[in-house]
Amino acid sequence: MFKDRTDAGKQLAKVFDNYRDENVLVLAIPRGGVEIGYQVAIYLNANLSLLISRKLPFPYNPEAGFGAVAEDGSTFINECAARGLSEGLIESIKDEQIREIKRRIEVLRNGEPLPDMKDRTVILTDDGLAMGSTMNAAIKLCKNRGASKIVVAVPVAGREVVNRIGNLVDDIIVLDIPPFFQAVAQVYENWYDVSDNEVLEIMNKVKT
Known part of the structure; x- marks a missing residue:
């Protein structure tokens, strides 16, 4: 503990x-x-x-997720968890999280790029x-x-x-x-x- x-x-x-x-x-x-x-x-x-990486939340249960996206667009999808979600819905959720990623880069990292x-x-x-x-x-x-x-x-x-x-x-x-x-x-x-x-x-x- x-x-x-x-x-x-x-x-x-x-x-x-x-x-x-x-x-x-x-x-x-x-x-x-x-x-x-x-x-x-x-x-x-x-x-x-x-490094900003965001969970891709289920629309009906935001605490749970079916994958994640990082700030360069690198994406992980749990295929089993995402089953039943349309490609359009997945892209919409991803776009929403990318907007939050951009906000966090500006606010938390002062808009600076990742170090080499x-x-x-x-x-x-x-x-x-x-x-x-x-x-x-x-x-x-x-x-x-x-x-x-x-x-x-x-x-x-x-x-x-x-x-x-x-x-x-x-x-x-x-x-x-x-x-x-x-x-x-x-x-x-x-x-x-x-x-x-x-x-x-x-x-x-x-x-x-």
């Missing part, structure tokens, strides 16, 4: 000693993954930026993996951008998702893999939705 995302990030960071000498770029997925990424980045004295990741070790962070869709899309983006090594780092995830995501990357680090995994929030004492303002506060600390 983690007290909060700060505690989880600090615990996760301690696993990365063997990455200290690599040319590391930490990319946090907003908003929940930003504090995690911040703790890893300061521990490694590494660069930190935000060619020939670099990229550590992707989030506060946990549920279905793994947003992480899957983020991984595709990093591969498209020429990252030499991709590492996924999260405090918690279910075994099935760990195995599936682990097959896509060079390394995956997960501190807690509960035998009965239901939701990311189950391992946090203090769980809440992170605001844009909190993300900006974290990123402002990186600049000071």
